[in-house]
Each structure stands twice: as C-alpha cells, then as structure tokens.
Amino acid sequence: MRNNVKNLLNNPNVIIEYLNHINYDDCIVYLAGSLMEGFGNSTSDIDVYVICDAIPSIEQDENITQSFLQSEQNLIRNVIHEGIRLDFEYWTWNEFNKAINSLNRLNFKTNEYIERISDDEYDLLHRLKFGRPIVNLEKFEEVYNHIDFDNLGHYRVAVENESYQGLLEDLQGAYLSEDFGSAFFLSRLFLDRVMTSYLAANGETNPNTKWLYRKALRYQEKTGDTSLLSKYIELQSQSFELDTINELVKETIKYAQSLNLKSQSILKVKQTS
CATH class of the missing domain: 3.30.460 (Beta Polymerase; domain 2)
Incomplete structure (x- = not known):
C-alpha cells in the first residue's frame, strides 16, 4: 500500500x-x-x-x-x-x-x-x-x-438459490444438446454463483465478484479447509478442449451441487432456529 x-x-x-x-x-x-x-x-x-x-x-x-x-x-x-x-x-x-x-x-x-x-x-x-x-x-x-450482520450471508444464499435451478437447467440443456461451448462457459458461471453463495453462508458477504478468490482464500485461512479453493482453481483453470469438456462439465455440476447442499444446510439452521 x-x-x-x-x-x-x-x-x-x-x-x-x-x-x-x-x-x-x-x-x-x-x-x-x-x-x-x-x-x-x-x-x-x-x-x-x-x-x-x-x-x-x-x-x-x-x-x-x-x-x-x-x-x-x-x-x-x-x-x-x-x-x-x-x-x-x-x-x-x-x-x-x-x-x-x-x-x-x-x-x-x-x-x-x-x-x-x-x-x-x-x-x-x-x-x-x-x-x-x-x-x-x-x-x-x-x-x-x-x-x-449474519442476515447478510443468509440473504445472499436465499437470493442465489432462487436462480440456482434456472442456471442449472440452462447448463444441462446446453450440455445435452451438445452445445459444448455454451456448456463450458455456463459451467464456469454456475460454479462462480454457487461459490458466492457458499462463501456468503460462511460470512464472506462481499458482493463484488472480483474478490471471489480473496474471499475463498480468507475462508481457507479461517477454517483450515484447503479443498474449496484448490478444487475451484482446478475446475476454473481447465482449458476448452472438446475431448475433455464432457467430463469437465459433469464434474463441475457435481461439485457445485455438493456446495449448494452445504449452503442450504446452513440456511436451514437459520430457518429452524
């Protein structure tokens, strides 16, 4: 500085x-x-x-x-x-x-x-x-x-969840119709949105997407969980290759769905407390 x-x-x-x-x-x-x-x-x-x-x-x-x-x-x-x-x-x-x-x-x-x-x-x-x-x-x-301030994170999870299903359907539609180029970029967008929701559920409520890496890094430092950031980087750094995009999209969807379930579990605690 x-x-x-x-x-x-x-x-x-x-x-x-x-x-x-x-x-x-x-x-x-x-x-x-x-x-x-x-x-x-x-x-x-x-x-x-x-x-x-x-x-x-x-x-x-x-x-x-x-x-x-x-x-x-x-x-x-x-x-x-x-x-x-x-x-x-x-x-x-x-x-x-x-x-x-x-x-x-x-x-x-x-x-x-x-x-x-x-x-x-x-x-x-x-x-x-x-x-x-x-x-x-x-x-x-x-x-x-x-x-x-806890409501900020829960609010972001609730809002992101409202668009989750629609974005997932768009991604699956592109994939099933073999529009692999659209599926590739939609999978990146989909993972970004789910990551934003999961990090918000864990207190990282900054709405600016440019800080997604920094939020994930701070989450890692706080929790000791290194898998979130490493998996995100692994999936988002894959190049566009037609012979591997099939597995990449499926893996991204699977991982994003697992993160979304964790976010919803955290929100559920708020809803039932």
Whole structure:
C-alpha cells in the first residue's frame, strides 16, 4: 500500500477537512471498502461514508478536484487528494436506518418470496460491517451493535438459490444438446454463483465478484479447509478442449451441487432456529 494512503488512513483529519459542510453533531463518518476489509491494494480508493440528517448541497470549488453522482438514495462525491481518490458517499439517517431495518427484519422461516434489499443497500450494509468510525465513534458503535450482520450471508444464499435451478437447467440443456461451448462457459458461471453463495453462508458477504478468490482464500485461512479453493482453481483453470469438456462439465455440476447442499444446510439452521 502506498505510504500516502497509509498516512491518510492513520491520520484521517485530512479526510475530515473535506467535510466542513456538515454538522458533526448529527452525523457519523466512517471509512469502509476494500482497504478496511483487507482486500485493497496500492491503487485502491478510500471509501468514506457520511450519514447525516440531510444530504448536503456541496458547491464546486476550483481548488478541489471533485465530481458528483446523485441517485435516489445517496450522493457520491469523488475527490482527488494528492493523487488518491476519496469516494465520499452520503446517506440520510432515514435511508440508512431503512436499510438496517430491512436487514434486521428479514424472515427466513418461510418458503415464500424473501423481501428484497436493493443492491445499493446491500453494498452499504456489507461495507458497514467492516467500517472504521472517524466521527462520532460512540454513536457509530451504538448503531453497529444493533445490526444483524449474519442476515447478510443468509440473504445472499436465499437470493442465489432462487436462480440456482434456472442456471442449472440452462447448463444441462446446453450440455445435452451438445452445445459444448455454451456448456463450458455456463459451467464456469454456475460454479462462480454457487461459490458466492457458499462463501456468503460462511460470512464472506462481499458482493463484488472480483474478490471471489480473496474471499475463498480468507475462508481457507479461517477454517483450515484447503479443498474449496484448490478444487475451484482446478475446475476454473481447465482449458476448452472438446475431448475433455464432457467430463469437465459433469464434474463441475457435481461439485457445485455438493456446495449448494452445504449452503442450504446452513440456511436451514437459520430457518429452524
């Protein structure tokens, strides 16, 4: 990690100076994202979340290199500080609490449709799990301790399971019709989705597929189970060869189904507890 990035993370007063337009009494500010999660690298941005009563109106400043992106739920402000990008994401307390309440009240003890959390809300909640407060630490801890972060993993398993059967049928259809090219790529997609679900069931809830390897590696370090990552790499590194694709697809389906059963077993415990 670049030294100037480390310096910003260790001395966040420079970051706080970019927030002179907010009332510190009614907000919390925390660092989040890949750097806080342990996945970041020397080129990673610094993600800063600002939760306040109202999203502030920020004027352009010729002395600051910045851009803005407004959505229905939040405001994203990108600032370049000495070559480092700071991504400030502003949420109102109303929308922030709405996301938390949606997560906390999820009901998994049903065979009916699970209430949806928007992608933005899911990303917000996952990042919050690794958040490091820099303004109003006590208020942050008070909020943090009332969040059921285990529900994030169970939610991802439930959602992925809804598309599991359809994707499996597409893969089997391509295979049986001898469309081996489609079967080859569908098998890779299928395994990625099942891996995502299994890792989420075990607490690795990052929704970004680019971190799949890092999630699997951390799972291995936590559990001592080396077979998951090694089998995943073995299956995903196979080349496209018509004389071997038959066995590769069958083996991928078999392994993915075994992982899915494990994920469903973990979800079942939640449903019956």
